[in-house]
Each structure stands twice: as structure tokens, then as C-alpha cells.
Amino acid sequence: xxxxxxxxxxxxxxxxxxxIINCAYSNSASDYFIWYKQESGKGPQFIIDIRSNxxxxxxxxxxxxxxxxxxxxxxxxxxxxxxxxAVYFCAEYAQGTYKYIFGTGTRLKVLA
Amino acid sequence: DTGVSxxxxxxxxxxxxxxxxxxxxxSEHNRLYWYRQTLGxxxxxxxxxxxxxxxxxxxxxxxxxxxxxxKGSFSTLxxxxxxQGDSAMYLCAxxxxxxxxxxxxxxxxxxx
Numbered sequence: 001x002x003x004x005x006x007x008x009x010x011x012x013x014x015x016x017x018x019x020i021i022n023c024a025y026s027n028s029a030s031d032y033f034i035w036y037k038q039e040s041g042k043g044p045q046f047i048i049d050i051r052s053n054x055x056x057x058x059x060x061x062x063x064x065x066x067x068x069x070x071x072x073x074x075x076x077x078x079x080x081x082x083x084x085x086a087v088y089f090c091a092e093y094a095q096g097t098y099k100y101i102f103g104t105g106t107r108l109k110v111l112a
Numbered sequence: 113d114t115g116v117s118x119x120x121x122x123x124x125x126x127x128x129x130x131x132x133x134x135x136x137x138x139s140e141h142n143r144l145y146w147y148r149q150t151l152g153x154x155x156x157x158x159x160x161x162x163x164x165x166x167x168x169x170x171x172x173x174x175x176x177x178x179x180x181x182x183k184g185s186f187s188t189l190x191x192x193x194x195x196q197g198d199s200a201m202y203l204c205a206x207x208x209x210x211x212x213x214x215x216x217x218x219x220x221x222x223x224x
Contacts, residue, residue, distance in 0.1 A: 034212055043116075043203055043215035044155065089154050098168040099145065100205075100213055102154030 012109045019077040021106045023090035026071060030092035034100065035064060035075045037086045044089060047075070077108075085110045116216035118204050124222045125194055132190045133219045137206030144187050145213060146179055147203040148172065155203055161187060194223045 013019045025033070031052040036044035050057045050064045050073075057064050063076040073090050087107050091100040117136040125131050137144050142163050147155035158177070160168040163184040173179075176194075181187040191198055199222050207213040 036215075041220075043118075043217045046212050046214060049212050091154075098160040098162075099157040099170075101157070102147075104152070104154050 009104070010107045010109065012111055013080050014111050015080060015082060017080055019075075019080045019084070019108060021075045021077075021088050021108065023073040023075075023103060024071060025073060025090070025092045027092060027094055027101070028068075028071065029094040030101075031095055032093040033064070033066060033073055034091045034093070035062075035073075036089045036091060036102075037084075038089065038105070039086045047088075080108075080110050082110050082112065084108060116204055116206050116214055118202075118216035118219050120219055121217060122220045122222075124224060127196060127223055128193055130190065130192045131194060131221065132188055133202055133204075133221075135187045135189070135204030135206075135216060137185070137187070137204070138214060139185075141206035141208050141211075141214075142184065143207045143209075143213075144181055145205040145207075146187070146189050147205065147215075149201040149203055149218070150199075158189075191221075194221075196223045199223045 034049045035047040037047050038044045048059045048062050048064050050066050055066050061078045065074045087105040089102050089105045091102045093100050119134045144161040146158040149155045157170050158173050159179050161181040164181050176192045179189045201218040201220050203215050203218045205213040205215045
């Protein structure tokens with residue numbers, strides 16, 4: 001079936017450095033993508049989204065890049081802080097499917 | 113608090129018992145989703161409601177699972193004759209038309 005996968009299960013970065021979390025998706029019909037942050041024992045928290053008619057979107061300290069040619073999505077976090085430590089999921093959505101499909105996630109560890 | 117609310121936050125039950133969880137979505141959202149998440153995995157789609165209509169159900173939703181959204185506002189998820197394999201975090205999310213999905217904090221179910 002269609003799925004969203006992540007290349008790196010764990011990413012460790014130094015505090016203050018930039019982080020890049022990658023995601024590959026397989027459904028070419030997906031037209032909406034979201035990055036979520038999930039801390040232990042909590043529900044996923046919306047970070048940023050992007051629609052398929054865009055290739056880049058910026059938020060506060062975060063940027064999402066979408067490459068539809070290779071079905072790749074990335075989340076860039078600038079000046080990573082200890083509070084950024086969490087598991088990050090990308091999720092894809094295709095019109096008419098009524099569901100967001102998640103991958104297994106990447107754990108981000110911020111080293112002091 | 114105007115976010116998605118889930119109750120209870122934690123539930124411990126004996127195998128074979130029935131349990132019911134409640135989700136109160138963001139008030140203006142007509143779309144509601146239930147997901148299940150096990151440790152180290154991304155959320156897995158269970159079911160979707162648009163207003164009071166249940167439009168999509170995953171094959172993960174066995175006959176022991178039932179979800180309702182009787183008035184198009186809050187939703188309940190019931191699991192009958194619980195099994196140890198049902199132990200997981202049950203997440204609810206809501207969204208408006210063509211907007212991002214916001215998740216609640218989840219209900220952690222432990223079947224002993």
C-alpha cells in the first residue's frame with residue numbers, strides 16, 4: 001500500500017546548529033503534506049504544512065521543502081534548541097482519501 | 113482550551129472488558145479522525161467522520177471496534193472484549209474543510 005517513510009530514525013544535532021529531517025512519500029496523488037512534532041506522552045503537534053502547488057514554505061525557524069519529482073519532503077529547523085527534541089512525523093494527504101498517512105518518525109536529539 | 117480534547121487520558125482495563133473513549137473536536141471543525149499509535153510507530157488511521165457520517169474505516173477497525181459521532185460534534189470510540197493487542201495510544205484529530213488536522217493528547221489504553 002501507499003506509505004510515508006523516513007530515511008533517518010534518529011538524528012543528533014548540536015544546540016544552535018540547523019537540523020534537516022527528510023521524508024519520502026510514495027503516493028504521487030498526495031497533494032497536501034504536514035510535519036508534526038510529538039513529545040513523549042503527547043499527541044502530535046502541527047508544525048508546518050505545504051500544498052503540492054508549492055515547493056517551499058517558511059515558518060518561524062522552520063522551513064518545509066517539497067520535491068514532487070522525487071517525492072521527497074524535508075523539514076529544516078534553524079538554530080535547533082533543546083526544546084526541539086522530539087519525534088517528527090511527516091504526513092501526506094490525497095484528496096478523496098479522507099486520511100493522513102504517517103511514517104514511523106525521526107527522533108531528533110539536541111545535544112547541549 | 114479550544115483544542116481537541118480527549119478523555120480519559122489514561123485507561124487501564126482487564127482483558128475482556130469494554131472501554132469507551134471520548135473526543136471533543138475543535139468546535140467549528142466538521143472533520144474528525146481516529147488514529148491508533150503504538151510505541152515507536154507513527155499514527156495509524158482508524159476511521160473518519162465528516163459531520164455525523166462515518167465515511168472511511170480502516171481494516172484495522174475490527175468488529176470489536178465501533179465509533180460514533182451522533183450529532184456531528186463529539187465522537188466516541190468503543191472497544192469491546194478488549195485484548196492485550198489493543199494496548200496503544202488512541203488519538204483523535206479534527207480539521208475544517210481543506211485545513212490542517214489538529215490532534216488531541218490521546219488516550220493511553222493498557223489492557224492487562
